Amino acid sequence: MHGILYRHFPTKTDLVAAVVAEFVARVAEDAQASLGRVADGARALDELTAFLGRVVETSATDRAVKAAAQSLGAEPGNPAAEERASGAVADLIRAGQADGDIHPDVTVDDIYLLFSTAPTDQPASARSRWLTLFVAGLTTEGRSADG
Template identity: 35%
Template sequence: MTRKTRADAAHNRRHIVAVARAAFAGEGLDLPMREIARRAGLGVATVHRHFPTRADLVAVALAEHVAACRADMRAALDEPDPWRALSGTVRGFAEHRLRDRGLNEALFGSHPAAAAFAADRREQARALRQLVDRARAAGAVRPDVSVDDVRVCLAAIASFQPTRPETALHRLVDLLLTALRGA
């Protein structure tokens, strides 16, 4: 026999997801479940009733953002200009870095709670390789640039901790793209 979800339970679930999404964006995926419960104004047992593990909560909280990243990568692959496709992907990664630390950890890092996105990470890696290969073949990047070089750029962006994040991160991206650019 199936039970219909009570309205207050459905509300609590949506509220927990919204609070977790904001918390993960600002502070990363290591935020304790009890802190998410506190910020949601609920007991930790209520959070665990809806999301038995941190990975369950991470998967739901970041699902929309990950779907948007998938769409961004599809758009980059469809972009006819190889440089615009690759540089736009790097710039987009930086924008996500500014807005959502948890998303960065889920798609780029190896945080255990982000296991639900392993297939997305593999697909993003495959697509990035395509973008780099296409840009190199078109002469849009230096001939010696590899996908690993671009990953180093993304790692620099991911780990960057400036005092004025937006301005400094945009400057870092400009410098990295200049280093990759072909003649």
């Protein structure tokens, strides 16, 4: 098995970079599917919340890959997929803002902040509670117009 991997990936860094790039591609596909459901009539806030939950849960199970990528210096990412994901998330946010559900100042960077601070090392119940608190901060009901 070891030989098979190294025929396709000369170093551990190359292997981890490929795994991370695939993860980013799956996130982009998920974000675009969520946006498609909004176009078909689903509520943007519901789709964004479900998308965030799926990414946080997947990140919790792929924690080891993230740690390996950082320790090996792999350049995580897939620029085309990252662009697709960012565009779809921005469109989800705009749709939720147009519905009056998502606070006007929420940006894609806020969503990336969510991902980077998710308690992926905590139990599922803690991640769920954290997501509930975070999503409340994104909504117009969760905070006033000035903050």
